Structures are given as C-alpha cells and as structure tokens.
Amino acid sequence: MHTDLAPHLHTPECNAIITALRKCHKQYPFRKFFGVCNELDFQQSRCLKQERLARRERNVDREKFDAMNEQRRKKFEARKATMESPTSTSS
Numbered sequence: 001m002h003t004d005l006a007p008h009l010h011t012p013e014c015n016a017i018i019t020a021l022r023k024c025h026k027q028y029p030f031r032k033f034f035g036v037c038n039e040l041d042f043q044q045s046r047c048l049k050q051e052r053l054a055r056r057e058r059n060v061d062r063e064k065f066d067a068m069n070e071q072r073r074k075k076f077e078a079r080k081a082t083m084e085s086p087t088s089t090s091s
Contacts, residue, residue, distance in 0.1 A: 002048050014047040 007015050021044050024037035031037075 002045065003052070010048075010051060014044070014051060017044045017047050 003009065005018050007018075010018065017040060021037060021040040024040055025032050028036045
C-alpha cells in the first residue's frame with residue numbers, strides 16, 4: 001500500500017514515474033498482470049519511500065525545534081512571573 005498519488009503531493013521525479021506506470025498499465029491492460037510494468041512499480045515504491053523518509057526526518061527536526069522553543073517559552077514565563085510577583089516588605 002502506498003500514499004495518495006496526487007501530483008501535488010510528490011516530487012517531479014516521483015510524478016514522472018507514477019505517470020509512466022499509469023501509462024504502462026493503460027497500454028498493457030492484461031500484460032501488467034504478468035510483470036510487464038513491474039520495474040516501474042519498483043521504482044515508484046522506492047521513490048515514495050525516499051519521500052516518506054525525508055518527510056519523517058523533516059517532521060522530527062521540526063518537532064525538536066518546537067520542543068526547544070516551548071522550553072524557552074516556559075523558562076521565560078517562569079522568570080517573568082517571579083519578576084512580576086509582589087515582594088512583601090515589612091515596615
């Protein structure tokens with residue numbers, strides 16, 4: 001099973017492979033069952049996997065960045081709260 005094959009979701013390289021595979025399936029409606037289009041299918045799978053791994057890596061990097069910013073924000077808020085809290089003074 002693979003992801004949605006809509007063109008706007010993939011790189012131009014993968015889109016070219018997807019288009020070629022679809023063309024092969026149209027051109028050979030029965031031979032496709034005997035492996036005529038298998039090489040294109042393997043190429044498509046490899047390309048989609050590379051995209052998925054790259055997307056996952058970007059998401060991990062983004063999550064680390066967001067976590068770091070959240071930690072900074074919490075420290076800032078804590079510091080701000082201690083500065084704003086009234087100090088009791090005895091006369």
